[in-house]
Amino acid sequence: MEKRLIVQKFGGTSVGSVERIQRVAERVIKTKQQGQQVVVVVSAMSGETNRLQSLASEVDSLPNARELDVLLSAGEQVTVALLAMTLHKLGYKATSLTGWQAGIITDDRHNQATIKSIDHDKFKTLLNDDQIVIVAGFQGMNQNGDVTTLGRGGSDTTAVTLAGLLGADECQIFTDVDGVYSCDPRVVDSAIKLDSIDFSDMQAMAKHGAKVLHLPCVEFADRYNLDVRVLSSFSPLQGTLVTRLPSRASVCGLALQREVYRIDLAPLKADAIVAQCQLLGVTLHWHSGSVVAVDSNDVSKLLQMLQQDIIDVAPVSTLTVVGAELDELYQKVQMQLLENDIKVLDSFRCDRVVKLLLLPEHLDRAANFIHAQYIELSHYVAKDKKELIL
Numbered sequence: 001m002e003k004r005l006i007v008q009k010f011g012g013t014s015v016g017s018v019e020r021i022q023r024v025a026e027r028v029i030k031t032k033q034q035g036q037q038v039v040v041v042v043s044a045m046s047g048e049t050n051r052l053q054s055l056a057s058e059v060d061s062l063p064n065a066r067e068l069d070v071l072l073s074a075g076e077q078v079t080v081a082l083l084a085m086t087l088h089k090l091g092y093k094a095t096s097l098t099g100w101q102a103g104i105i106t107d108d109r110h111n112q113a114t115i116k117s118i119d120h121d122k123f124k125t126l127l128n129d130d131q132i133v134i135v136a137g138f139q140g141m142n143q144n145g146d147v148t149t150l151g152r153g154g155s156d157t158t159a160v161t162l163a164g165l166l167g168a169d170e171c172q173i174f175t176d177v178d179g180v181y182s183c184d185p186r187v188v189d190s191a192i193k194l195d196s197i198d199f200s201d202m203q204a205m206a207k208h209g210a211k212v213l214h215l216p217c218v219e220f221a222d223r224y225n226l227d228v229r230v231l232s233s234f235s236p237l238q239g240t241l242v243t244r245l246p247s248r249a250s251v252c253g254l255a256l257q258r259e260v261y262r263i264d265l266a267p268l269k270a271d272a273i274v275a276q277c278q279l280l281g282v283t284l285h286w287h288s289g290s291v292v293a294v295d296s297n298d299v300s301k302l303l304q305m306l307q308q309d310i311i312d313v314a315p316v317s318t319l320t321v322v323g324a325e326l327d328e329l330y331q332k333v334q335m336q337l338l339e340n341d342i343k344v345l346d347s348f349r350c351d352r353v354v355k356l357l358l359l360p361e362h363l364d365r366a367a368n369f370i371h372a373q374y375i376e377l378s379h380y381v382a383k384d385k386k387e388l389i390l
């Protein structure tokens with residue numbers, strides 16, 4: 001009988017020290033001992049990619065994109081080697097692979113690349129030799145042999161894409177929380193852990209700031225109908241299954257985005273500027289009339305390119321409600337927040353999303369208020385109803 005193949009990904013905090021890498025190794029060994037083949041994807045040790053990014057910024061506020069990829073990909077190379085050494089020490093066969101050694105071919109978009117293919121034979125040979133294969137997340141190589149990276153948080157995408165392309169039986173994303181919550185549990189203490197979440201709701205959450213999963217990995221999982229389990233590296237709980245659900249919660253969750261800048265543009269130029277942002281690969285978190293909101297990382301790009309068209313730049317935050325039946329919320333929420341001294345600077349509604357633009361200092365309070373009013377209440381009412389029926 002063919003052995004089951006499991007892809008396991010461990011994020012930065014999970015591999016943040018040699019002791020933690022030891023615990024990751026033990027977890028991987030447990031899976032191996034169950035008679036399964038294992039491919040492990042790891043991130044850089046926590047803080048390392050930020051450290052490399054700030055070294056680059058010290059040299060140039062807009063570093064060359066190709067060289068930035070060479071630099072940022074170094075973090076993951078350290079972790080794969082340390083994990084392989086740890087597994088050797090514990091008596092297991094393991095081989096570390098950088099993205100290019102794994103034949104991860106991407107398109108040309110430096111800093112935002114997409115995986116096109118992998119070297120199947122390489123994986124097959126190593127797995128048949130009973131090796132644990134450890135792959136550096138977040139990186140690949142374009143057709144010219146240049147190193148590329150997949151965007152911040154991209155190791156999730158390496159793992160899910162590998163799981164899809166290798167036909168894995170399971171893809172597990174281990175992180176520092178024990179699943180996907182109705183809001184970032186570091187902001188809302190009473191956030192509710194979701195047993196499962198639909199692909200499209202998870203996409204909306206990730207797109208609007210829930211960084212527990214990298215957006216492209218959820219898009220990939222949805223396209224190939226590949227279930228993904230999000231689990232804690234530090235606890236044995238079940239986690240959250242990201243899957244296709246037959247019915248979806250009314251208000252599913254809140255996604256928060258900090259470090260966003262609101263830019264007021266010269267009105268006549270607004271449309272042209274929006275088109276230019278797209279060409280520059282700048283993600284617009286907001287676009288309404290002559291106002292756009294972009295990541296802090298993209299602000300210097302825009303300031304250099306569009307200097308004379310920018311009227312004002314100010315830090316803001318966004319709060320996005322994801323779910324169905326949002327009419328009442330959209331009608332009432334601005335007034336309710338105002339009663340709590342929270343001013344909504346701008347708002348936007350489409351399909352299963354309501355998005356609010358807020359002052360950064362109001363974000364956490366607004367999230368706790370909306371969570372209590374619209375998520376906790378309906379969650380407990382639904383739970384009570386279910387218990388009554390049972």
Ligand code: ADP
Pocket residue numbers: 010011012013014043153174175176177179180181182183184185186205209210211212213253
């Ligand atoms: P990793 O390094 O393992 O990839 P990340 O820091 O990228 O981990 O993602 C995990 C973090 O995502 C959590 O620590 C949590 O603060 C944050 N987060 C944001 N929104 C959510 C959410 N809805 N559910 C769970 N975690 C969330």
Ligand code: ASP
Pocket residue numbers: 011012043044049050075137138151152153154155156
């Ligand atoms: N190390 C990269 C980052 O910090 C990729 C990842 O962690 O997924 O963004």
Ligand code: MG
Pocket residue numbers: 011153156211212213214
């Ligand atoms: Mg991450």
